[in-house]
């Protein structure tokens with residue numbers, strides 16, 4: 386199976402490494418706007434450097450990874466689909482629901498699969514928490530608190546993360562991971578109330594750098610999601626995540642900065658309380674890409690498809706709208 390990668394920055398390198406480690410997969414070519422980054426990816430993946438057009442016209446290439454800034458996803462995914470490539474696109478799928486729906490439609494019309502890299506579902510701590518919750522370890526889960534953040538992502542090509550119309554800010558680019566994960570636990574969202582701060586001391590830009598969103602789910606559960614690009618440059622860890630799920634019989638907590646990263650406390654007589662470390666066993670990116678390839682090979686269901694990515698994006702856009710208006714926003718108001 387031959388693959389092409391478009392975009393060779395941080396995620397292009399991660400995709401290159403993941404494909405390289407998978408048996409039977411060859412990255413044939415990579416493309417980006419940076420000669421240096423293309424060289425780095427080509428080296429990691431043992432691929433050649435090509436133009437986007439060469440990748441899309443190459444009949445041997447079956448899958449194309451899109452690892453470019455978010456505002457470019459729509460055009461690249463649509464072009465790839467029209468050239469009959471299955472597409473594995475980085476999250477967020479796009480910056481508007483209209484664009485995302487068009488992407489899904491064109492992929493369907495051209496009979497190609499679209500996967501979106503909502504990779505948090507594949508991180509061991511998160512997938513483990515999900516299976517514990519499904520196993521009823523803490524009874525019925527009713528509330529959650531999530532944190533995801535670190536220093537501002539200065540690595541972006543031409544500093545694209547700093548432009549709201551390219552990245553969507555922290556709620557669209559970063560907290561979307563938690564929004565997507567929470568949907569897999571609590572189901573569909575009713576409304577979102579959010580606040581954001583711009584011009585934080587560590588990053589005096591115009592973007593939405595620190596955010597808090599309160600999510601009310603249709604099943605009555607409540608989640609508190611905090612996202613940050615505002616931690617100081619000298620913060621002890623450049624990036625950390627945590628979660629806390631509270632249920633009728635106990636709680637599960639996780640903090641990537643702790644030695645004992647996961648704690649389960651429960652009154653259940655069946656399930657014992659425990660703490661343990663959750664070392665990163667398998668590379669979650671490789672794991673997700675592998676599942677996507679299986680879907681392409683066997684025409685299976687895609688692990689996270691375009692429609693699921695649209696639902697996660699709706700939550701992010703509702704949060705941005707709430708931050709702008711100061712009012713709760715129902716998901717049905719996001720078009």
Ligand SMILES: NC(=O)c1ccc[n+]([C@@H]2O[C@H](COP(=O)([O-])OP(=O)(O)OC[C@H]3O[C@@H](n4cnc5c(N)ncnc54)[C@H](O)[C@@H]3O)[C@@H](O)[C@H]2O)c1
Pocket residue numbers: 391392393394395396397416417418419422423437452453454455457475476477502503504540541542543545558
């Ligand atoms: N899944 C995750 O965990 C995760 C983590 C970080 C970023 N992302 C997402 O991945 C995407 C890329 O982020 P990144 O941090 O790798 O960005 P980056 O700035 O590090 O890399 C972007 C790359 O795209 C290239 N590029 C820019 N415009 C292009 C165009 N029009 N055509 C071809 N190449 C182009 C640049 O030359 C660069 O090589 C974004 O959508 C981002 O939100 C996902």
